[in-house]
Amino acid sequence: MDLNALLETTVSGLGFELVDVELSPRGRTIRIFIDAPGKEGGIDVEDCATVSNQLTRLFEVENIDYDRLEVSSPGMDRVVKKLEDFARFAGQSIQIKLRIPHHNRRNFQGRLLGCENGQVGLQLTTDGKEETVTLAFENIEKARLVPQFN
Template identity: 35%
Template sequence: MSNVVETVTDFLMPILDEQNFELVEVEFVKEGKNWFLRVYIDKDGGIDIEECALVSERLSEKLDSADPDPIPQAYFLEVSSPGAERPLKKEADYEKAIGEYIHVSLYQAIDGEKIYQGFLQSVTPEELVLKIRIKTREKELVLERKNIAKARLAIQF
């Protein structure tokens, strides 16, 4: 499966570079009996449906004309924006998210909790600092990057 992701990424990057779009993520997953090739793209100011359609058409053409077929099984291709709750994966994602409200899931609990939400204060390769609210108090929480299972932008209610 990672081979599919790598191959698709290789086909995709020239298309995205030409349009000045950013690749957020490529995933190839089986849900039920169906396979899905999902491509998440973005750009400054956000991506629209016509831009997703353009990338979908161009990528589909490249994949269909490749020999041998890089994805021999049937699959659904979905090209979309990462949305308001965009995942934070690359270092640049974290840097761009400083000052933003984020959701973090941990591998190991801290103070009995594995999920935290708060404002990202700073980030280094080893840790990030979140400003969290516990009832009426604000507290800075230092999280080791190696303990972060997933992180994404979040909508604050």
């Protein structure tokens, strides 16, 4: 079983959502971002400790060699990777980078309208004018929420 599948199974089995996994260039540091969508107040230190302790034992059993394991919440500027996330965070501000340019642009920032049939809707405001753009989910290289402070 590959590392991502192992992490997904373990983290979801503990009742959390695996948001992202980052490996250091040599794979010596494993950084895991978890979320608890239904939990009031989000992830706390105890949640991170629970997942960290479980993964430490699992890595020992599975002979996964690493120097450091970090478990944390995804933060306010969390990555958005899954189709379900694009639907879940509809209405929020998002920054998207594409693999292949769409109308000569690779970077977009606007209000996420949601996701339907593999297409991500985005409302942009440029020079005071609003326009709606539809981007193919498969073409999204990176997407991250943009926190709004009022």
